Amino acid sequence: MSAVEIEAPVVGVTVYPDRARVTRRGSTRLAAGEHRVRIAPLPLGLRRDSLRVGGRGAVTVLGVEVTTWRQARSTDGQVRELERRKRELADELAEVDDADEVETQRGQFIGQLAERAGGTYARALASGKAAPTDVATFADSVAGQLADSQSRRRGLARRRTDLTEELAAVERQLKATDGKREPDRLAAEVTVAVDADDAELDLELTYLVDGARWQPSYDLRLVDDTMTVTWFGLVSQETGEDWPECVLQLSTARPAAATGVPELSPWYLDRVRPAPPMPAMAPASFGALPPPPSPGAAPAAAAGAAPRSAPPRPKVRESVATVEQGVTAATYRPARPVAVPADGSAYRATIAVLELPARLDHVTVPVRAAEAHLRATVRNTSAHTLLPGPAAVFHGADFVAATRLKTWAPGEETELALGVDDRVRVERKLGRRADTRATLGSTRRREVEYRISVANHTPQAATVEVRDQLPVSRDEAVVVRESTLVPPPAERTELGELTWRLRLGPGESGEIAMGFRVELAKGVELAGWRE
Incomplete structure (x- = not known):
């Protein structure tokens, strides 16, 4: 029995209020005989009893096995470069702090020297041992050194600000990659045993995963005697696998102030x-309600507005989802494919805009x-x-x-x-x-x-x-x-x-x-x- 590994990317996701059903598809050519077709990596938390295998081709499925696969630690070159740059920026910030401390001590020393020299020059002038031009020359020298020191400190402060901002940007980029790298250390793999008749196999794999959800939220806007209800779906997930741009569906079915x-x-x-x-x-008890909108005048027209004779421009339209009504639930498909990363960030899709009396x-x-x-x-x-x-x-x-x-x-x-x-x-x-x-x-x-x-x-x-x-x-x-x-x-x-x-x-x-x-x-x- 030969082993075959195929790529089966995510092509569709149906998100429920507390989980998601993921669909993957892949193709390969199989010679006549028995084969073990391997798909990996898959999220470690997939529900094994939910796994379903289907597809097309002159192939008989003999069995399906789910095992844990230990994946090597990520060797992403971009991550290594970000970590190296983070260390460099930390060293440069330390050097700036050291240089600023040196300039501070230099300024204090020059100030103390000028204070002590002031008394000495005063006595020398009184005794005729020093000319006024000597005092002026010394004062100019001290002032020039202090000015140079302050200029260097200002330059160091600007440098510190630039380094701090760059370090913060690098840390944000590293944080954004953490959610993508960590789940790759331990993953699941599916092995499908098949008997083929020298045929092209189009394999489809579906499974349920926890850690995914969608939640409804609304904007309710009253204008005259019409309430405009804008229904949003907020999708987020931490399943361990990123969802690329694919067919995303939001289902109201519930498998589980x-x-x-x-x-x-x-x-x-x-x-x-x-x-x-x-x-x-x-x-x-009863909740306090916010104050009503203050009856103010309509805002003045902006400068350069279109003349009265110009036709009004249409309102901005929102793309809404298409709906498939079932017996007890509905499934909504946003107007365009979307990508949802596995970092918990929310993607908002407009499901419907309703005009209600x-x-x-x-x-x-x-x-x-x-x-x-x-x-x-x-x-x-x-x-x-x-x-x-x-x-x-x-x-x-x-x-x-x-x-x-x-x-x-x-x-x-x-x-x-x-x-x-x-x-x-x-x-x-x-x-x-x-x-x-x-x-x-x-x-x-x-x-x-x-x-x-x-x-x-x-x-x-x-x-x-x-x-x-x-x-x-x-x-x-x-x-x-x-x-x-x-x-x-x-x-x-x-x-x-x-x-x-x-x-x-x-x-x-x-x-x-x-x-x-x-x-x-x-x-x-x-x-x-x-x-």
Whole structure:
């Protein structure tokens, strides 16, 4: 049985969220008889049970064997040259530092010499032993030597800067080669035993590897009533083999901090129970939203802009991936072949650009915060199922929020918070409170009424969703009765949550009155009350 080694480069990669399927192809001519066809090197971490062999030719596959192959350490001449240059630069930097230290000491010596000589010349001039010209000559000499020393130090500083920058560049190049060299020390090899009939063999090898992934990310840009969703796929891998420019596919199949509107929690009332003590209710927390985009004027036209009569230039287009829809997953192929090195760096491919209709309104929860959040409700009218991933939200050209999309199916709506809109003013006040005792029996009552006012100071009509709540009793001795709900809420839940929707024109205001009373049986102390 003869041994044959063929080259089978990577021709295609399908990347899953947590792994990748790699396809290699190679060709060779086989004489009649049995042969052992060897393909190496392959990544050491390939899943051996995933290995599949196929192809074309009058050949019968007798067996497949995967073994570990110890590859010689890389002898890349470029790497050796970079390491040599790194050593040279380090030596030159040390020489520059030594020369700078010598010049520093020289300057200090000249300065001390001039200081001591100054006193000697002063006495010599007083006694007539030295002429003024002698002093001037000495001073000029000292000044010239100091100037030369400072000039040399400036030259050394420039030299140090140049050497440091070059050394940093060499270190970056060496670091870039590390990911390519290290996995080559230990690799896998595949040996395919075949029986050939004097034929041309086109061999195809596929296998799964860990250490590869793709993750979705999004840009969500709202302009008027349209949300443009740009869907990106970030591909990275540390499988031990570089992927050259080949057919790259991103599959949604799985072989294996955000912003939002504050949410209401149930408001319970109960009697005080001394034993055991009731745990204090923690108020529901909510994420702070970034401020809304400041309404500024449109930027001035740049000098030299085209005249008004010139036709507008088309927008820059993005190449998007083609899609193959399966039963439970989709596979996306970027518009052009790409190379992905095995150093963990991410390659970003544009999967799709979607124009989706958006509906804008405001949401406020004044019992938590007297502010209105601008909200976009967007329906996925595309055929794509968008996967969970981080998203950057833009309102026009302004970045307003960082959020995370959940799985977004076709036809499904999702809500996006666009920040606090200070042009919609909200106020919640306690209008009335009374504590009384019934004339018959010992029943006590506590009655309150709140007034919520909403003012629209935007230049267009606005729909404002107002959320509040009534308390819910947990004990039959504590009875909650609503007294005033004007206007009636559009929605309510069994947990006391109330929702109004106010339609306000520019400059208009609306008001909601909400009142209730709490009746307590004899001897019952109220727990859980809040204003």
